[in-house]
Amino acid sequence: MTLLAEQTTTAAADALGTADVAVIPTGSTEQHGPALPLGMDHMAAEAFARTATDRDDAVVLPTIPVGVSAHHRQFDGTLYVSADTFERYVEETLSSLAEHGVRKAVVVNGHGGNSGALRRAARTLRDERTAFAPPWNWWDSVDDLGADLFDEEGGHADAMESSLLWYLREDLVRPAALETAEAGASESWGESIHGAALGFDTIDFSESGAVGRPTQADPEKGERLFEAARDQLHALLDWLVERPLEDCWSRDHR
Numbered sequence: 001m002t003l004l005a006e007q008t009t010t011a012a013a014d015a016l017g018t019a020d021v022a023v024i025p026t027g028s029t030e031q032h033g034p035a036l037p038l039g040m041d042h043m044a045a046e047a048f049a050r051t052a053t054d055r056d057d058a059v060v061l062p063t064i065p066v067g068v069s070a071h072h073r074q075f076d077g078t079l080y081v082s083a084d085t086f087e088r089y090v091e092e093t094l095s096s097l098a099e100h101g102v103r104k105a106v107v108v109n110g111h112g113g114n115s116g117a118l119r120r121a122a123r124t125l126r127d128e129r130t131a132f133a134p135p136w137n138w139w140d141s142v143d144d145l146g147a148d149l150f151d152e153e154g155g156h157a158d159a160m161e162s163s164l165l166w167y168l169r170e171d172l173v174r175p176a177a178l179e180t181a182e183a184g185a186s187e188s189w190g191e192s193i194h195g196a197a198l199g200f201d202t203i204d205f206s207e208s209g210a211v212g213r214p215t216q217a218d219p220e221k222g223e224r225l226f227e228a229a230r231d232q233l234h235a236l237l238d239w240l241v242e243r244p245l246e247d248c249w250s251r252d253h254r
Helices: 009-018 040-054 083-098 112-127 138-149 159-168 175-183 219-242
Strands: 021-026 058-060 105-109 135-137
Touching (some): 021 083, 021 219, 138 219
16 A cells, blocks of 8 residues: 555545554654754654555554654754653554554654653553554664674664665765764763763763764665665564454453
């Protein structure tokens, strides 16, 4: 099916009647250093989600482009909502979809800051037997490949993210600024002093807003990442389509 938002209500009725699973992309609009656009996360999530438009058993929902990003707020252009607002928005969006009969979904997530809220939303939807909607982070599906391709601990606007978007949207990446991004980057996410995590905001530990070694970015490596993660997403969709809804609910304690 094509994107749900592009359908008329009569066409949507037919498509939703045959769809077994929904795909909803979520991300953020936040700083990604001097080399990547603010929309990196939701653009990546949308690109993965749109690969499901060729499936007859899936419906692709509109992208949620603003997420839980208060920790980037000191950098220009960053937009954010609270975790509670984001959690409720996703939960209610999927609840409204369930009213049309589609009660299984994959939340294709492009922003790590959304993860906690998405897990809570998924738990509520399952506990209430409204919908089963596990979140899927693209980077988690290819962490072994990322480790093979790049020498970095990374975490934000790093070589992995830069490579992916360079492949997807070459027009929006500024390769000449990757050195500047790395010069002001931290090696890893956060700051720890004697075992206490003190890096509450990105600016506490990164001058450029980047974390990792973005100069290692390469669009060909980005293509490998995209294809590998895409395959993992479709394997997850296949699994979810085949899984009976009754098997998705929480088991009672015996």
